[in-house]
Amino acid sequence: xxxxxxxxxxxxxxxxxxxxxxxxxxxxxxxxxxxxxxxxxxxxxxxxxxxxxxxxxxxxxxxxxxxxxxxxxxxxxxxxxxxxxxxxxxxxxxxxxxxxxxxxxxxxxxxxxxxxxxxxxxxxxxxxxxxxxxxxxxxxxxxxxxxxxxxxxxxxxxxxxxxxxxxxxxxxxxxxxxxxxxxxxxxxxxxxxxxxxxxxxxxxxxxxxxxxxxxxxxxxxxxxxxxxxxxxxxxxxxxxxxxxxxxxxxxxxxxxxxxxxxxxxxxxxxxxxxxxxxxxxxxxxxxxxxxxxxxxxxxxxxxxxxxxxxxxxxxxxxxxxxxxxxxxxxxxxxxxxxxxxxxxxxxxxxxxxxxxxxx
Numbered sequence: 183x184x185x186x187x188x189x190x191x192x193x194x195x196x197x198x199x200x201x202x203x204x205x206x207x208x209x210x211x212x213x214x215x216x217x218x219x220x221x222x223x224x225x226x227x228x229x230x231x232x233x234x235x236x237x238x239x240x241x242x243x244x245x246x247x248x249x250x251x252x253x254x255x256x257x258x259x260x261x262x263x264x265x266x267x268x269x270x271x272x273x274x275x276x277x278x279x280x281x282x283x284x285x286x287x288x289x290x291x292x293x294x295x296x297x298x299x300x301x302x303x304x305x306x307x308x309x310x311x312x313x314x315x316x317x318x319x320x321x322x323x324x325x326x327x328x329x330x331x332x333x334x335x336x337x338x339x340x341x342x343x344x345x346x347x348x349x350x351x352x353x354x355x356x357x358x359x360x361x362x363x364x365x366x367x368x369x370x371x372x373x374x375x376x377x378x379x380x381x382x383x384x385x386x387x388x389x390x391x392x393x394x395x396x397x398x399x400x401x402x403x404x405x406x407x408x409x410x411x412x413x414x415x416x417x418x419x420x421x422x423x424x425x426x427x428x429x430x431x432x433x434x435x436x437x438x439x440x441x442x443x444x445x446x447x448x449x450x451x452x453x454x455x456x457x458x459x460x461x462x463x464x465x466x467x468x469x470x471x472x473x474x475x476x477x478x479x480x481x482x483x484x485x486x487x488x489x490x491x492x493x494x495x496x497x498x499x500x501x502x503x504x505x506x507x508x509x510x511x512x513x514x515x516x517x518x519x520x521x522x523x524x525x526x527x528x529x530x531x532x533x534x535x536x537x538x539x540x541x
Contacts, residue, residue, distance in 0.1 A: 190358075199427075231261045233263070234263045243296065248296055262301050267286075308341045328357065347459065348360075354539045371418065375388055390418075404430065411428070412440055420446050457520075464494055466494075475496070478501045494520070499528050500524040508532075509532045
């Protein structure tokens with residue numbers, strides 16, 4: 183691991199990634215970030231995630247990356263941790279999509295310049311934010327990109343994103359790793375990982391909490407101890423996932439307990455021919471009902487889409503500005519997956535702001 187020319191993606195082809203555990207709950211116990219990095223390296227983690235979650239200062243990002251790399255001393259890859267932004271994207275919020283991309287780019291540039299080995303976009307719940315972060319990473323650096331979502335026990339995020347929709351969208355964007363983190367413990371994450379592996383050919387990362395939290399005297403308590411955690415994580419690893427680690431409530435002892443887990447062969451994934459919006463996945467067959475709408479006025483296209491009763495809406499528009507605006511309006515009102523047709527420039531403009539897989 184001391185050879186920094188070895189990319190994380192190369193290493194992961196033949197080795198199980200052992201990511202670190204919780205940072206926030208460790209800091210709440212009085213540890214410093216440097217102490218936490220050191221403890222996870224000593225516990226055998228080969229990926230250390232820098233304490234840059236929700237960091238807004240370029241100087242803070244650079245300092246944390248440098249501190250993590252100095253602590254790792256070549257024994258672990260160091261990841262720039264990128265969190266969801268605090269604002270909702272328009273139209274539910276006031277943050278424009280390109281403004282989100284710009285803010286994520288600032289973080290990516292700071293982390294890449296400081297020497298990060300991996301861009302780690304985590305705890306995502308909204309496909310718009312995740313897509314903005316992935317675009318920012320891919321447009322500003324050549325580092326590997328991982329993106330993990332946090333799902334509730336029903337298999338959806340609180341914004342309604344499904345595991346299948348997340349997988350189809352991110353794989354279509356060309357990320358290097360995909361996965362699950364936070365939200366649930368390893369026992370609950372097992373069936374989620376099984377579902378995710380059905381919908382992606384990408385290497386999968388799993389970072390569950392130390393069980394489901396319970397509140398005691400105003401504090402969240404996580405009851406899964408290191409031994410039980412390792413037993414349950416071994417079941418996840420047996421599915422053929424590429425990386426294991428811990429999120430809230432886990433400690434260096436939880437990560438050290440993963441030492442005996444090895445990389446398991448992964449069954450071949452036969453990807454379905456499917457389209458998706460953030461909340462709806464449609465597998466395309468000869469019987470798929472597709473409604474075709476045409477125009478250059480976004481309001482008119484929205485009206486046509488609202489009237490369409492179909493599995494998929496095929497949006498035909500040659501004007502890039504109108505296409506992008508129509509996509510934004512339609513996806514704000516409907517969960518129906520879109521297909522985009524028109525000039526090359528219009529298709530590119532529409533795909534950039536579409537929170538799903540359109541082709």
